[in-house]
Amino acid sequence: MDFQNFLKNYRKKLSEIFTESKKAEEQTLVRGIEKSTLKQIMDLSPLSAFIPTEYGGHGAHTAEALSMLEASSYESLPLSLMMGINGALFLQPTANYADEKVKKDIFDRVINANKLGGLMITEPDYGSDALKMQTSYKKIGDQKYKIEGTKHWGGLTGMADYWLITARGMNKSGDLGRDISFFIHDTRNGGIEVEEYYNNLGLYMLPYGKNKIDIQVDESHKLKPESTGVTMMLDLLHRSRLQFPGMGMGFLRRMMDEAMDHCKQRFVGGQSLFNYDQVKHRLSEMQAYFTVCSAMCNFTSTNIPLEKNTSRMDLEANAIKALVTDYMQRASQSLLQLKGAMGYRIDSIAGRATVDSRPFQIFEGSNDILYQQMSESVLKMMRKLKNNNLQD
Known part of the structure; x- marks a missing residue:
């Protein structure tokens, strides 16, 4: 099946599950996702959009991946995040940096057995300060690594079949190195214990929690960076942030559609809300957010192929991620305001959108920190160019 036919079928299936189904509103109040529902979605193989054609995927074209994320987020923002985690934080780094035999096996299981992957970077004491993580690894014999530590807030906790886990090398004296390494862990091998599931405020579909890690990983399952592990991590994170507009696009379109439909039907004081x-003002702002997000999608689609190293694209990645997630939250707040009391319910699209979009401003780099980093990036470039005028 070509990608356009897949996308058509995918949109239809998601509409049946999340809009037309009688259970749709009830499901928004339940944590997790029913296995039968997930199977219906995964049987269409949406993650193939992130996988190159030589491994059975649609080709890993950025524009197609963003289209799949957009279709997902129009119906369900948590589902789009699930797809984004799998694609940008697991499958794409696997495609770029994993051993050939390893990635062939993983891609086959993802496409044909509906398997899922996730990423573990964050630790209880080291969130935004990830480079100081305490999860460690050391070599055992010639072909294995032992990895120990604690990770938390990894989306798909207890649910993913594969984990991409970050750790720092430990020397003989017990000190941790400065560089970061990535390891692929197959959960069939055990060694990851979920110590606690968190009561996340929104995104009920995705389980989050705290994981104790005590695993052994083959040498072949260690990602191979082009230079340093930190550079590889920057490539992974920047590439992911650059793809946020895919999730934002469908979500903002849904917020706009819901707002317009509500204003058409709602009369206050004998006149339409449109008056x-x-x-x-709110509606024009939402349209502006959608337009800017469209431009961001175009930028990522045309400039960020899978093989492009994005480790130096900090300004572009941070600006896109911070802005589009701020727009998502503002749009949901506007829809909630327009819907009034009817929207102030977790089973309302407005209430749910508000709590589901809020964490996008926090994870993968808190927006407050990203704005600071953007300022520093611009000042650094100005110093390099010996330019004191920002407008130049």
Whole structure:
């Protein structure tokens, strides 16, 4: 099946599950996702959009991956995040840096057996300060590594079949090295214990928690960076941030559609909501967010192929991630305001969108920190160019 036919079938299936189904609203109140529902979605093989054609995928074209994320987020933002985690934080780094035999096996199981992958970087004491992580690894014999530590807030906790785990090398004296290494762990081998599941405020579909790690990984399952592990991590994170507009696109379109439909039907004081200036202002802002997000999608689609190293694209990645996630939260807040009391319910699209979009401003780099890093990046470039005028 070609990608366009897949996308058509995918949109139809998601609409049946998340909009037309009588259980749709009830499911928003339940943590996790029913196995039968997940199977219906995964049987269409949406993650093939992230996998090169030589491994049975659609080709790993960035534009197609963003289209799949957009279709997902229009119906369910948590589902789109699940696809984004699998694609940008697991499958793409696997495609770029994993051993040939290892990635062939993983891609085969993802496509044909509906397997899922996730990423573990964050630790309880080291969130944004990830380079100081305490998870360690040391070599055992010639072909294995032993990895120990604690990770938390990894999306798909207790649910993923594969984990991409970060750790720092430990020397003979017990000190940790400065560089970061990535290891692929197959959960069939055991060694990851979920110590606690978190009661996340939104994104009920995705389980989050704290994991104790005590695993052994073959040498072949260690990712091979082009230079350093830190550079590889930057490539992974920047590439992921650059793809946020895919998730934002469908979500912002849904917020806009819901707002327009509500304003058409709602009359206050004998006149349509459309006649109120503040309502017009909110709707025009939502349209502007959608337009900017469209431009961001175009930028990523045309400039970020799978093989491009994005480790030096900090300004572009941080700006795109921070702005689009701020737009998502503002749009959901506007929809909630327009819907009024009817929207202030977790089973309302407005209430759910507000709590589901909020963490996007926090994870994969808190927006407050990203804005600071953007300022520093611009100042650094100005110093390099010996330019004191920002407008130049």
